[in-house]
Amino acid sequence: MKDYVKEKEAQRKSMKQDAIILGATLIITIILVSIYPGKRGAVITTSWNFFVEMIMILPAVMVLMGLFSVFVPKEMVVKYLGKAAGIKAVFLGILMGSLPTGPLYVAFPIASALLKKGAKISCIIAFLSAWACIKIPQEMVELQFLGPKFMAARLILTIIFVVIMGISIERLIEWSDKKQTNHRR
Amino acid sequence: MNTTAIFINIFAFGCLILALIKDKTKTKQALSVALKSFFHILPTVLSVIIFIALLLGFVPQTQISKVVGEQAGFGGVFIVALLGSFLHIPSLISFPLAASLLKGGASVTSVAVFITTLTMIGVVTLPLEIKELGKKMALLRNGISFVIAITIGIIMGMIL
Numbered sequence: 001m002k003d004y005v006k007e008k009e010a011q012r013k014s015m016k017q018d019a020i021i022l023g024a025t026l027i028i029t030i031i032l033v034s035i036y037p038g039k040r041g042a043v044i045t046t047s048w049n050f051f052v053e054m055i056m057i058l059p060a061v062m063v064l065m066g067l068f069s070v071f072v073p074k075e076m077v078v079k080y081l082g083k084a085a086g087i088k089a090v091f092l093g094i095l096m097g098s099l100p101t102g103p104l105y106v107a108f109p110i111a112s113a114l115l116k117k118g119a120k121i122s123c124i125i126a127f128l129s130a131w132a133c134i135k136i137p138q139e140m141v142e143l144q145f146l147g148p149k150f151m152a153a154r155l156i157l158t159i160i161f162v163v164i165m166g167i168s169i170e171r172l173i174e175w176s177d178k179k180q181t182n183h184r185r
Numbered sequence: 186m187n188t189t190a191i192f193i194n195i196f197a198f199g200c201l202i203l204a205l206i207k208d209k210t211k212t213k214q215a216l217s218v219a220l221k222s223f224f225h226i227l228p229t230v231l232s233v234i235i236f237i238a239l240l241l242g243f244v245p246q247t248q249i250s251k252v253v254g255e256q257a258g259f260g261g262v263f264i265v266a267l268l269g270s271f272l273h274i275p276s277l278i279s280f281p282l283a284a285s286l287l288k289g290g291a292s293v294t295s296v297a298v299f300i301t302t303l304t305m306i307g308v309v310t311l312p313l314e315i316k317e318l319g320k321k322m323a324l325l326r327n328g329i330s331f332v333i334a335i336t337i338g339i340i341m342g343m344i345l
Binding site for chain 1: 189194196215218228229231239241285304
């Protein structure tokens with residue numbers, strides 16, 4: 001309960017911050033546009049175009065995020081990834097990372113729980129990386145603004161490199177742990 | 186409305202109907218989360234949109250492409266990668282920002298590197314990551330992600 005109150009307070013604080021940033025941006029814009037009145041049309045058109053492009057998809061993206069956050073709870077992620085093994089674990093990590101929502105730092109405690117549960121390091125790295133940059137609602141926004149070619153190319157390349165990174169970090173950590181225990185002997 | 190936006194909305198609508206069939210109360214909960222996060226992110230979205238308009242309106246294209254365009258070379262890509270690692274902005278908003286840079290004369294490589302470093306690497310949250318996962322894993326993940334981000338960007342610049 002205490003955590004809930006704390007979270008609420010933090011949320012209110014960050015919303016206040018966001019509102020202040022928006023206000024400052026607006027003031028700077030008004031000043032700049034009144035100094036250079038010739039730019040007014042261009043600034044308004046660009047803002048409007050980007051706004052329309054965003055508002056057409058933002059509600060849908062938020063609905064997707066809300067659905068994933070309720071239907072894919074953290075406990076489920078830990079349960080599935082804690083016991084996965086082999087190369088399958090890496091891909092399961094990517095899949096599980098691409099479903100939940102929230103900024104990356106929300107995933108650190110989950111990753112830490114996984115580590116304690118004995119999940120494979122490659123799986124945890126894959127999970128974190130997928131959480132960071134191949135989330136499904138996020139990909140929708142990328143599709144809208146950068147187009148299918150850009151989105152698909154970046155998605156495929158990221159998955160390939162995340163798999164390689166997961167396996168190499170696991171090897172590196174195992175190798176250095178082994179070296180450390182050898183030293184102690 | 187363009188086809189992409191229609192596709193995204195149909196996809197979300199489909200998921201919503203599936204969810205409704207599966208569990209009504211949970212779906213209601215999800216919608217209330219969605220509504221809250223929508224209003225939560227709206228001020229930031231508006232700020233970035235105005236920032237984009239200022240960027241495209243006041244910074245000449247030649248200037249943008251000099252710093253992050255084709256002729257900027259590897260130095261430009263490296264600067265973008267550093268910027269992406271240090272900046273701490275929500276990833277949803279990085280896409281319109283990236284699109285505006287692309288429009289303003291940035292190269293595909295810099296834009297891909299910017300998005301990838303922005304989402305994968307967090308210098309600001311690194312202390313938290315070290316606390317939760319240990320120094321070795323956190324530093325390796327961020328370090329290797331940096332190299333990977335640049336590699337992905339370079340490959341994307343070659344194929345697109």
